[in-house]
Amino acid sequence: MLNEMAVMRDICASCGEKVDIHVKQYIVNDTIAWSEAYSCTKCGNEVVSDDWGDPTPNEVRKAILEQEGEWEFFVLKPVENKAQILKNLRSALNLTLQGASSLLKKIPGVLMVGTFQEMLLLKKLLALPDENITINRTK
Ligand SMILES: [Zn+2]
Structure with a gap:
């Protein structure tokens, strides 16, 4: 598909x-x-x-x-290294520290939705362990 x-x-x-x-x-x-x-x-x-x-x-x-379809980026587990993920989130999504902090509060859970390629890129840029993430089709 x-x-x-x-x-x-x-x-x-x-x-x-x-x-x-x-x-x-x-x-x-x-x-x-x-x-x-x-x-x-x-x-x-x-x-x-x-x-x-x-x-x-x-x-x-x-x-x-x-x-x-629309896809969601789901983080399954709490993040251990919060400082690193904040840094990665800020640079991946061009966010302020405040914006990244409020996204971090969604973990564990759905971090973002978008196209499949956008979710793949986010996975690459956030560099979280594979087993901590799923990308699921929502629509
Ligand atoms: Zn023509």
């Missing part, structure tokens, strides 16, 4: 034919990257665009959430 790309319906920029734009997110240099691509069956126009480091465009993220 996750190997299939989400699709957005649009029209070809060149001839106006209806096209399916394939969209996806992936991880590059510890940030979320995204891409969109289509190949027009009528005029042969091929368009690919991608970017990383900036937030995924809303319509792309929405299509991915709708078609690939």
Whole structure:
């Protein structure tokens, strides 16, 4: 399921034919990257665009959430090294100390929800032990 790309319906920029734009997110240099691509069956126009480091465009993220589901990042156990996880949370999510502290209070429990790739990136950046985390589909 996750190997299939989400699709957005649009029209070809060149001839106006209806096209399916394939969209996806992936991880590059510890940030979320995204891409969109289509190949027009009528005029042969091929368009690919991608970017990383900036937030995924809303319509792309929405299509991915709708078609690939919303996922939760669940931390199963209390964190032993709070100072380290605070530091990792702040840098992973670009949070203030206060913002990171209030997130830390959700542990054990659901830390965040988002796309599957966003949860995978969070797992990588937080560097918690594998057995302390599950990523579950919520929708
Ligand atoms: Zn076309």
